[in-house]
Amino acid sequence: MKEKWGKMKEDLSLSTNNGTEVDARVSPTFLRSFLQVQDILDQNSLLINEINHNHESKNPDFLSRNVGLIRLLNNNMGRAVDIYADLPTSMMRSVETTSEGDTRSSEKPNANRFLSRFPFSKDSSKKIWTAHGRSMQLDLIEVKLLPVSVYVALAKAHVPPIRKDPRYFLTFYWGREGETCSAESSGSLPLWTPDRRIPQEFIHQSLEKVASGGFSMETVVEVEGSGEEKFEDSVINNSICNTSLSKQAEDPVVYKLVRVEGDGRLVPATDDEIIEVADLLKDETIDVDIVPNSKKNTSISIEETSNVTVLLENQGYLHCQKDKADTGKLDVRVQLSTFPLVDDSDARNINQDSDAGESSDSPSPKMGSVLSPTTVCGISKPYFSKLRGEICLDNLSIRELHEAFKATFGRDTTVKDKAWLKRRIMMGLTNSSDVSMTNFTIKDGKVLVTGNEGNSKEVYAHAVFSNPLKVVDETKESSAIYGTSYLEDSQVVSLKRLRNHDLVDDYRSDSLNKEELTAKRIRKPTRRYIEELSKIESQGHSRLTSSCQGSGQPSPQLYTTTATSKGVCSNSRTFVTRLDSLAGIQVPCVSRLRRSRPRKDIMSLMFHHSSMEAVTGIMKKALHSYRSAGESGSSYAQLMSTQKQHIEESEKLRHCEATDKIEQDKYINGGDSVSFEDACNDKVVTVPTAKGGIRRKHHRAWTLSEVMKLVDGVSRYGAGRWSEIKRLAFASYSYRTSVDLKDKWRNLLKAANFASAPTDVMNSRKHTTTPIPAPILSRVRELAEINGQALPWNLSSAKVGFNGRSANRSVAGYL
DNA sequence: CTTAGGG
DNA sequence: CCCTAAG
Incomplete structure (x- = not known):
């Protein structure tokens, strides 16, 4: 293991160049090593030093992250590649649409196809790929397959406006392919910890999450896009359906080992690379057969040559299947051959x-x-x-x-x-x-x-x-x-x-x-x-x-x-929800489960009286425990631990309520989620609250855990990068938009300021809503400072906040 | 589309 | 939370 990590150090290099280029290389070995769970765990903890970067950002203005990125794919549904790269926002900004127009031979379509597999890719013909209107350029991507949709990012974060000690994050991301929101990070680790060690538990938990598929269903179905959708579905079919596989066999697929260059080209691997990688793989057994004998006859040998490439791919390269004109569908596919976690x-x-x-x-x-x-x-x-x-x-x-x-x-x-x-x-x-x-x-x-x-x-x-x-x-x-x-x-x-x-x-x-x-x-x-x-x-x-x-x-x-x-094949189409229109076969149910932005008024559905009571009860409980914790010298950490169960309860309850309700509605609407949504959209505009006030239509109370997540997100990505935070930390909270986050943060700032004021009126006075724990507020203050967000002392709204609030307006200091 | 800021 | 403006 030691050696592995030693080698990894060499393998990993991150460098920036005036903030516009990032050369992120993480060798496959890195990943493999990293994800060898057993190894990791056996080794008491990892030495961060060894995976540390050898390069610091030269430009202090480069506030974002340099990401050693990796990607993985869960091909368990026969899906095509889904690659996600984590890039600094500032880079997204600085990198303008370039390399346009210069059409590249036959390689181009492939590249585009490939890039179209990126979650955000919409305009792959022009830009490398775009996310939310920003084009991003990837200098290098190495793809690694993992058993679950996981990728690991080693990130260096300079929290704006510049923190002297950049934080390093070792982050596990996971998610499902096709997930628009990408993934949620499992946590990050500031590498400034004294002993520079990655706590075993960190990895532990990360992998746990991964293993348990720590993502929620809602986020799955959100891949939108007219043309791409078909594409994707076709992909699914293609790999699932036996006939197409047969087809592939008839028409031998040519695999290529490629790398994605910054301009979007797929660069074939050099001989050296191939050799190197192949060498690395030597010890990896290939004669795995998970398919029972009885099934073997249905197996189709693809091509002998693919052997090599599969191996290579295992080493972190992408496996690119050449475009096939007839299908026009899947041209990139990553195969799962061997897994880091499951050897x-x-x-x-x-x-x-x-x-x-x-x-x-x-x-x-x-x-x-x-x-x-x-x-x-x-x-x-x-x-x-x-x-x-x-x-x-x-x-x-x-x-x-x-x-x-x-x-x-x-x-x-x-x-x-x-x-x-x-x-x-x-x-x-x-x-x-x-x-x-x-x-x-x-x-x-x-x-x-x-x-x-x-x-x-x-x-x-x-x-x-x-x-x-x-x-x-x-x-x-x-x-x-x-x-x-x-x-x-x-x-x-x-x-x-x-x-x-x-x-x-x-x-x-x-x-x-x-x-x-x-x-x-x-x-x-x-x-x-x-x-x-x-x-x-x-x-x-x-x-x-x-x-x-x-x-x-x-x-x-x-x-x-x-x-x-x-x-x-044709039948299988009916399995693919999105193909309903294609196949012309009636799709029984659930096609479009929450495709676009989810209903915002879900809360209005959720809060029956009973559940509301339960929720508040839980919150009170939580509050109580928080307070008692506070008396014994509470810290942020303490708070977290003492509160988590309560938070959990409440979250669970909410979730339960929501889904229950949804279930009901599904029944009512015969499972047609479209009509379901329609039916729901013009529901209650306002919701009476316990105090007789009125809550806004789309109001959804912030939970403590959400707040904490937000705070955490800000600390990681910086205040202002709301979409980033949304994407990475709030992926599962589909009802929170980036704007919501921003607003909440603004409120938190106010709250923090208030809390720091001598008069602790806020907490003393009884309120229907739960006060935001002081530790969180202080952390907010801290972060605000870091982020150069002047404390809005003179904000009129802040002062009005307490007294002049409307029932709808969220009050500073409260959830 | 994203972010900032006023309402 | 909503809306708008500016980029």
Whole structure:
């Protein structure tokens, strides 16, 4: 490990040049090393020094981040590449639309195609890619595949207007491909910590999140775009549908190892690179076969040459499939071959396990009966039944868990954390499922494509339901562990703060409605799967909230199509929600779940009296505990830890309420989300509040955790970069716009100023709303200072805020 | 579209 | 939270 990191240091280089160029290189080795969970954990902690940059920003005005970026893709749904690059805002600004017009030969279309896979790409023909009107130029991208949609960014952040000690962030991002909002960071670490170590827990938690698919459903469906959509759907079809795969086989695909250059070109890898990478991969086993023998005949060998490229790709290069004129669809595809987290041995073991233990298992009573593979796709043999036997991982001893771990990953672990072990094992399983889902397998040095609807579904079903984890409980457990052990040996306050921060984040995302969440989480799959599921649900009794009840009943053949059926392709289109118009086949349900900006008045739906009471109750509880904590010398960190559960509760409750309501409405509207939205849009304009006042239509109270997130976001990205913050920290809060964030921040500033004033009227006086904890406010003040935001003392609004507020106006100092 | 600022 | 202006 040491060596790895040592090497990594060389591999990683970040440099800036007058703020307009960034050369970000992170070697694949870096990533692989980094993501070798076991290794990471075995090594007590990582030395940040070793991954530190060797280059500081020369230009002090370059306030943004230099990002060593990586990307990954979850190809588990056969989706095409989705790359996201994290670039400094200032860079986005400084980089103007360039390199236009100079048409580049045949390479160009490919590049554009490729770039069109970027979440934000709209105008790829002109610019490299654009996000929100800004064009961004990427000097270099190296792509790394990870089992889940994760990418890791090593970022150096100079919080404006310039902080002498730049903060370094090691951040895990995750999300789903196609997610407009990209991802949410799991937390960052200021590398100025004395010992310059990355706390194990940090990585721990990050990976935990990743493993549990720490993202919410809402954000999934937001990829908009007229032309691109088809494109994307086609992609899905292409890879899922057996026939197209066959087609590919007939028309051998030419793979190329490419790199993305700043101007958008895809530069073929040099021989040197190839050699180097190939060399690196030498020790990586390739003869993985996760596909049961019985399925092999459906496998299609793509091309022998792809061998090399796949390997290369594993080393962080992109795998570019040459454009095929006939389809005009997918031209870029990243294949999942081996995973950093689940190495080959993992896969093999899993396979074995499934073969071995399958008979003895009875499906999980909950859902198994409803969603057993058999039910789903008429295929009898589950892949991971043993794993699925799961499992009651809860009841296993540490030792047993270790065994399970070994069985899953083929190696020992020293980790003692039960929760983690469980999760990790599950993660391995899920990832393995993903592998299968990808329909790509490597066998005997050949790439096998094993695409077929049935397989996919089957595996999926297992991926979903083999996870028995009680997410909430478990998380609490582990969080608690971290929370304590953490603080015990922590060295710095700042570190504490950060950690607790993360804990809070974890908490929030992990313990939403338990049932729902487990369903959501695991169902990393996309709409397609959701749709299928919903049909099943309508026949069964499952209560998976993220799916809809279909008004039109699914045609049975959708589920019975076999791998070899030629009709699969056209049928499969019906699986793709967005293709409804294309296929001309009626799509039963849930096509457009919250496609554009989500309803803003969702809160009005959410607040029934009962729930409102509950919420306020929770908040009061939280407040109480905060206060008591404050008496014993509270700190920001303390606050975080003491509050998180309350916050969580409230969030959970809200979430629950919201989804419940949505569910209801779905029923009412027959699952047609369009009419659903319409019906909702002209609802209540105002909502009476407890005090008899009136709240605005689109008002949604800020939760404490949201505020904290905002504060955190500001600290990370700087005040003013609201869209950035929105994107990265509020991705899951679709109802908060960047403007909202800005407004809230403004209010926080006011609040902070007020709070600093001697008269502590705010907290003394009873209020219906919850006061913002002082630690947060002080942090706000701190950040305001850093950001050069003059304290708006003379702001009239600030003074009026307290007395002259309207019921609708948010009051400074309160949530 | 993003951000700032007034309402 | 809404709206607008400026970029």
